[in-house]
Amino acid sequence: MCNKNRRGWAFALLFIAFLCAGCSREEKTAEEKSEEPVKIPVVFRVDPATNVSNNLEFVEEFNALYEGRYVVKVEWLTESTAGYRERLKQWNVLDEMPAVITDAGFDYDFYRLLVEERRLVDLRPYMEKSPEWEATFRKEILEECQEEDGAIYLSPLGSSIQSYAGIIYNKELLAQAGYEKFPETWEDFFDCLEKLKAQGIMPLSLHGSGSYWVPMLFATSYIYGTEEGTVFLKEDFPQSYNNESMYELLEVLTTLFEYTFEDAVEIEYDKAAERFQKGEAAIFANGYWMVEEMPDEIKEQMGFAPFPGNILMNSPRMSAWAVTAGYDEEVTQGAVKLLEYRSQRERENTQRFYAKEDLNSLQEEYVEAVEQSERVMPNYQMKWEQEIQTDFFNEYLPIYLKGEMSKEDFLAEMDKRLEVIRKEK
Numbered sequence: 001m002c003n004k005n006r007r008g009w010a011f012a013l014l015f016i017a018f019l020c021a022g023c024s025r026e027e028k029t030a031e032e033k034s035e036e037p038v039k040i041p042v043v044f045r046v047d048p049a050t051n052v053s054n055n056l057e058f059v060e061e062f063n064a065l066y067e068g069r070y071v072v073k074v075e076w077l078t079e080s081t082a083g084y085r086e087r088l089k090q091w092n093v094l095d096e097m098p099a100v101i102t103d104a105g106f107d108y109d110f111y112r113l114l115v116e117e118r119r120l121v122d123l124r125p126y127m128e129k130s131p132e133w134e135a136t137f138r139k140e141i142l143e144e145c146q147e148e149d150g151a152i153y154l155s156p157l158g159s160s161i162q163s164y165a166g167i168i169y170n171k172e173l174l175a176q177a178g179y180e181k182f183p184e185t186w187e188d189f190f191d192c193l194e195k196l197k198a199q200g201i202m203p204l205s206l207h208g209s210g211s212y213w214v215p216m217l218f219a220t221s222y223i224y225g226t227e228e229g230t231v232f233l234k235e236d237f238p239q240s241y242n243n244e245s246m247y248e249l250l251e252v253l254t255t256l257f258e259y260t261f262e263d264a265v266e267i268e269y270d271k272a273a274e275r276f277q278k279g280e281a282a283i284f285a286n287g288y289w290m291v292e293e294m295p296d297e298i299k300e301q302m303g304f305a306p307f308p309g310n311i312l313m314n315s316p317r318m319s320a321w322a323v324t325a326g327y328d329e330e331v332t333q334g335a336v337k338l339l340e341y342r343s344q345r346e347r348e349n350t351q352r353f354y355a356k357e358d359l360n361s362l363q364e365e366y367v368e369a370v371e372q373s374e375r376v377m378p379n380y381q382m383k384w385e386q387e388i389q390t391d392f393f394n395e396y397l398p399i400y401l402k403g404e405m406s407k408e409d410f411l412a413e414m415d416k417r418l419e420v421i422r423k424e425k
Helices: 002-035 056-065 081-094 108-116 124-129 139-144 171-176 186-198 213-224 227-233 244-259 269-277 288-293 329-355 361-372 386-401 407-424
Strands: 038-046 070-078 164-170 283-287 302-305 311-314 375-377
Touching: 038 056, 038 081, 038 329, 056 070, 056 329, 070 329, 081 108, 081 269, 108 386, 164 171, 164 288, 164 361, 171 186, 171 302, 186 244, 213 227, 213 244, 213 269, 213 283, 213 311, 213 375, 227 244, 244 386, 244 407, 269 283, 283 288, 288 361, 302 361, 329 361, 386 407
Parallel strands: 038 070, 311 375
Antiparallel strands: 164 283, 164 302, 164 311
């Protein structure tokens, strides 16, 4: 009997030891897992025209700084800007959003949808825990991204120095037409287009399909030079587009498309940007983000200038990124750290910009234009209905530009569409 008891106890002890060994292995596995860096899923765009992403160095720096703690797992997407924005909407429907999204504040209606469906993380509590991060933003910029209840879902570039848009031009091509610097008045600008054309040089690289972004930059800056246009462009969601400023805007668009490629209305932004960077046209309109993405050998050929009348466009919300909801807290914390690092990195770049340290000639001209600009216009894209800018423009502007529709009819149809959009909302 005693022998049996001893054997039973021995077996029990052996079984307990086995269980403990198993627990030990499980604890070790859990410990090993906890030592793995938290993966932050992100999708960044690669410019199809240049095969360059200005986020590559940023990702490498963050991963090195937080090695062993966080790692940004990037899906590099060769896609147009408009294509990326469409992907965002698809990912939202499929519940497949990456942890961090760029272009978060671009489409106002989509942004409001994300906020209302609680698809974005409120960054305010994280900023309050990190005063250093909140300090990277100028007060007025952060206020522009703040909700009425105090929540902040957008993290823009804090100083706005890299959020301006103006004119980028090919110095060599303008020199062939007799211009050593960019024209400063609209009259001289249109003369310049004519002289370039006379030299057999394509003056402008424009596009239509997608958003009409580049021609609209020229046209809105033109009307912003008038008192009525200034008031109109500052309106949020105008009650009517049938006004003198829009008549002038359409007239300018008509003129601009006389100095560009025949198929300009049919192509998207990326094709227009590619043509310009290849030296096939002399003048383009865009922001600093294009300067960043240009290959170094191209930058030396280019100059930067404000729109005639010394006007620049600025919209901090265009630079905003956001953290999406639905991930576990560790991933969310890492995604927030990524945005915080972006802000701190941009502050250092801003200081370098204003000190003009290690800048190429194109960057120096950009900084000078920002410092000397007398007027900064708002971005119409943040103030007009998205359906007007996409669906309506793509349907009716080609008809108007072909001369098959009058300005009066175009603006009447625009207001009709506006009425339909607002009833649907």
